[in-house]
Amino acid sequence: MAQITLSNLRHSYRPDPAGDDDYALKKIDLTWEDGGAYALLGPSGCGKSTLLNIISGLLVPSEGKILFDDRDVTALPPAKRNIAQVFQFPVIYDTMTVYDNLAFPLRNRGRDEAIVKQRVTAIAEMLEVTGMLSTRASNLSPDNKQKISMGRGLVREDVNVVMFDEPLTVIDPHLKWKLRSKLKELHQRVRATMIYVTHDQTEALTFADQVVVMQDGEIVQIGTPVDLFERPAHTFVGHFIGSPGMNVLPCDVRGGAAFFGGEQITLEGPSGISGDGKAEVGIRPEFVSVSRTGGGIAAHVRKVADIGRHKVVEAIAHDSRIHAILDGEAPNAGDAVMLDFKQSQTRLYKDGWLASRPEGGAL
Amino acid sequence: MKKLNQRAWLFVTPVLLLVAFNALIPMMTVVNYSVQETFGDNLFFWQGIDWFEQVLTSERFHKALGRQFLFTFLILIIEVPLGVAIALAMPRQGFWVPFCLVTMALPMLIPWNVVGAMWNIFTLPDIGLLGYFMNHTLGISYDMTQNPLAAWVTIVIMDVWHWTSLVVLLAYAGLVSIPNAYYQAAEIDGASNWAVFRYIQLPKMKTVLTIAILLRFMDSFNIYTEPFVLTGGGPGNSTTLLSIDLVKIALGQFDLGPAAAMSLIYFAITLLASWLFYTLMTMNDNKS
Numbered sequence: 001m002a003q004i005t006l007s008n009l010r011h012s013y014r015p016d017p018a019g020d021d022d023y024a025l026k027k028i029d030l031t032w033e034d035g036g037a038y039a040l041l042g043p044s045g046c047g048k049s050t051l052l053n054i055i056s057g058l059l060v061p062s063e064g065k066i067l068f069d070d071r072d073v074t075a076l077p078p079a080k081r082n083i084a085q086v087f088q089f090p091v092i093y094d095t096m097t098v099y100d101n102l103a104f105p106l107r108n109r110g111r112d113e114a115i116v117k118q119r120v121t122a123i124a125e126m127l128e129v130t131g132m133l134s135t136r137a138s139n140l141s142p143d144n145k146q147k148i149s150m151g152r153g154l155v156r157e158d159v160n161v162v163m164f165d166e167p168l169t170v171i172d173p174h175l176k177w178k179l180r181s182k183l184k185e186l187h188q189r190v191r192a193t194m195i196y197v198t199h200d201q202t203e204a205l206t207f208a209d210q211v212v213v214m215q216d217g218e219i220v221q222i223g224t225p226v227d228l229f230e231r232p233a234h235t236f237v238g239h240f241i242g243s244p245g246m247n248v249l250p251c252d253v254r255g256g257a258a259f260f261g262g263e264q265i266t267l268e269g270p271s272g273i274s275g276d277g278k279a280e281v282g283i284r285p286e287f288v289s290v291s292r293t294g295g296g297i298a299a300h301v302r303k304v305a306d307i308g309r310h311k312v313v314e315a316i317a318h319d320s321r322i323h324a325i326l327d328g329e330a331p332n333a334g335d336a337v338m339l340d341f342k343q344s345q346t347r348l349y350k351d352g353w354l355a356s357r358p359e360g361g362a363l
Numbered sequence: 364m365k366k367l368n369q370r371a372w373l374f375v376t377p378v379l380l381l382v383a384f385n386a387l388i389p390m391m392t393v394v395n396y397s398v399q400e401t402f403g404d405n406l407f408f409w410q411g412i413d414w415f416e417q418v419l420t421s422e423r424f425h426k427a428l429g430r431q432f433l434f435t436f437l438i439l440i441i442e443v444p445l446g447v448a449i450a451l452a453m454p455r456q457g458f459w460v461p462f463c464l465v466t467m468a469l470p471m472l473i474p475w476n477v478v479g480a481m482w483n484i485f486t487l488p489d490i491g492l493l494g495y496f497m498n499h500t501l502g503i504s505y506d507m508t509q510n511p512l513a514a515w516v517t518i519v520i521m522d523v524w525h526w527t528s529l530v531v532l533l534a535y536a537g538l539v540s541i542p543n544a545y546y547q548a549a550e551i552d553g554a555s556n557w558a559v560f561r562y563i564q565l566p567k568m569k570t571v572l573t574i575a576i577l578l579r580f581m582d583s584f585n586i587y588t589e590p591f592v593l594t595g596g597g598p599g600n601s602t603t604l605l606s607i608d609l610v611k612i613a614l615g616q617f618d619l620g621p622a623a624a625m626s627l628i629y630f631a632i633t634l635l636a637s638w639l640f641y642t643l644m645t646m647n648d649n650k651s
Contacts, residue, residue, distance in 0.1 A: 058547050079553040091548040093562045104562075108553035152552060 002068040002160045004032040004055065004193065009064035011050055017062065024050045026217040028064070032161070032195065037187045039208035040197045043240070047217040048197045052163050055195070056085045068160050084153030085163045089170055090145035094138040098129060101137045102151050109156075123151045126186060143175045150183070154190060161193040168203065180206055201241050213237050229284070230345070235352050238282050244312060244323045247288065248349065249281045258348055261318030263297055266343050269359040273350050280349040285312065287342035288324035290331060296340035301331050315339060396623035414624035423608065424625065428632075431584060431605040437519050438526075438583040443576060445523070446530025447568070450538055451560075453531070464535075467528040475525075479592025482521045507594060511601035518590045518602055525589065526579060533575040537568035573644045580640055584633055605629055 009028040017023055024047045032038055040048045053059040055066060057078035065074050073081050084105075093101050102120045111119075124130045127147045132140065137148060146167055153162045164183070168176045184207055187194050196207050204211050205225040213221045213228065213236075221233040232238035238246030251258045251265065254276050258265045265281050273279060289296075290313055299317035311330040315322050315337060322339060331337050348356035397414055399407040418424050453463045473481070488494040488506045497505035507514040541563065549559045587606040590596070596603035596611070603611070609629065613622035 053547075056547075056551060058550070078547075078551045083551065085548070085551050087544040087548060089542060089544055091542075091544050093566075095562060095566045104554070105552040108555070108558065149548070152548075 002071075002193070003034045004161060005065075005067040006030045006051075006055070007065045007067065009051075009054065009061050009066070011047075011054060011059065011061045011063075023062075024217050025054075025061070028219060030212070030219065030222070032193055034193055035191045036193055037184070037207060037209045038193075038195045039204035039211045040195060040214060041199065041201060041204040041211055041240070042214035043199055046214045048199075048214050049165055050217075051214070052085070052165055052195065052197050055161065056083050056163055057081045058085075082156070082159055083161050083163065084156065084159045085165065086146070086149050086153050086167045088166045090142060090149045092137040092140070092145050092148050094136075096137055097133065098124075098135050098137050098140070098148055099133040101148050102133075102155050105152055105156055119155050119157065123155045126154075126189065127151050127182070143171050143179060146171060146179065147182075150186075154186065154192070157190075159192055161195060164194065164196045166198050167196075168198075168200075176203075183207060201243075205241075213240065215240075231347070231354065232282065233354050235280060235282060235349050238284070242284060242286075244285055244325075246282050246284050247322045249283075249320050249322065251279055251281045251348075253277055253279045253348075260297070260320075265341065265346060267346050267348050267356045268344050269357050271348050272355045272357060273348070279355065280352075282347040282349050283341045284345060285323040285325040287345040288322060289340045289342070290315070290324050290326060290337050291340065292331070292335070292337060294338050294340060296338040299337055299339050301333050301335045301337055303333050304330050393623045393626050396619045397627055398620075400620050410620060414620045415628065418621055418625045418628055424628075426600070427603055427605045427608040430601075430603065434519070434586070434604055435580060435583045438522055439576065439579060441519070441523055442527045442530050442579055443572070446527050446575065447534045447572070449527070449531045450534035451564070453535055455539055464532070467531050469528075470525050471528050473525070475588035476592050478521065478525050479589040482517065482524075482589075483593050486517055507598075509598055511598055514594045514598060514602050518593060521589060521593060522583065522586070526582065530572075530575045530579065533571040534568050537571040538564060541567045569644075573641065576644070577637060577640055581633060581637060584636070 006028050009025060009030075010023055011025040012023045014022050020026055028051065040051065042048050050059065054061050057073070057076055057080075061074065065072055067073070068081065078085075093104060096104070099120055102123055103116045106116045106119060120133075121130075124133055127150065129144065129147055129151070132144065137145065140148065150164075150167065153159070168179060171179060180203060183194075183196075187207075194207075196204065198204050205228075209224065210222060211225060211228055212219055213234075215234075215236050221228060221237045223231075223233075228237055228241050232241065232246060235246065235248045238248060249260050251260045253259075253271060253273050256271050256273075258267055258271065258279065258281055260281055267281075271279075297317045299315040299322065302314045302316055302321075304314070305312045310325050310327050313324045313326055313330055315324065317339060324339065344358070346356075347354060398410055398412070400410045401407050449467075454460055470478075485491045486494045486505075486507055488498045494505060497503045504510070505513050507517045545563050545567075546559065549563055554562070585606060586604065587610070590602055590604060591607055591610075594602045596607045606629075609622060609625055612618050612625060
């Protein structure tokens, strides 16, 4: 168990990186608190697997340091770091039984057979695989194989961190949910630091207490699922989280007020932008209300999608597309409507970054 | 119930004909010879199982069979571990991969009788590179036309040179198919190099190694051309393997009956041994 600190981390897969574009990880400064459940969220190719492999020691970073508590482990190989990692595709040792698979990391470290037995039994119970212990691991179904991979990660009681690299990719949808809640439960029982890498926002938001969102080798926001949803620090987070993502509308800033197609938009609070210029207004579809007669921005409905519990309305106003999520009654395609933004949830973004702050609050 | 469509047989007929003409009919000719005696003029006399008894009880057959098993045993015991070792040492990516693969494949592309001739000249004591070097530079007496041990060493090394590549290439194919995550997981699990080989590489290579061992068994058990060109079965009968002996009986002595009986016994042994190998190597696969 340890607190993990990444300091000034940069990594490039090229031998002689020139510009920022050559770096898979641009500049990472991050601290993972001991015992936390973290998710590392980002689109494919954003550098999250690279970051994971650097923490586990499979990769040595081009620049920067990794500290486990106060110990510098940057140069240590994975076996010396006492970490565990679960991969996208289940890795199991085909010729061994489930028991031997789970015992493998302990036996490699020369642990006493009595302790091995006790640990394996305990882990098997947690994962509900006790009945399979004497089965050959190659005969298991993919989800059970992945459970065994997880079990091998959790079997050492003193691991500093358990990392999951998109572990549910090959699992059937109906089992994903089960394994995900199993993981959450495991975290509560073993209290080890866990880092869960995924590009699936549902997985990230259900698993983690803290979500780290990455894009193009940079961290754009760290926060609780609620933070990410309500106050995206960057329009990328707004787009990436939520379905559909945040509406981002072009606007002009004049004298501290935002104008969308000439109409003033009331923001949540004061703008942090000094001077006039182009910026963007961000509003989640959940906070856009649609009416036929009320006030707001005039728009016409392009289409309406019924996705079960609610309806997603796509409207066009001033050549921009705006989504709204409605419960119950919705207009029909082609209707002229008025859109109203909930003021406390209307944010201003400048160059992608959040630029407004709530009334009386900090940015 | 759905009516069965017998026309499906039409699609199988070409294969049946092909197999009949290239395997079944020639083989039945051999069966035919094996139970008859002929003195020429296309006159045949029923002989029953006499030829089989004669072959099975003949000391000459026992000795040739013994030599054949010894040869195949040596080939497998050397080529399989050596092939796996070379495959493990080969680079998995980069500039040297095609170079290694082509170099490995080269010996296999040389026709069998050319291999025999090459090694024959190579080992000649007076003019061959190896033969001259051994005898005149190192002063070690080495002449495979005189010394049975030298002849054996030569045919074994020749086959190792010619066919280890097959094991290498198959084992290599097995190795490169292992996803990187396995090695990473093993590293994190603290596995030693030996454990990685024993629990990851070897199991993943098992299928291709089964094929490699079967192929090397069959080919070395049926080997004819190379040792025939190299030693002609000599000195004396010391390298007369089963196939060489068979050709001597069939075409040298023209004893068609005993030769046919011997062919069938030879075939039965190859088949039985291949089946045993395969069964033993795959019997753990479906165990739970």
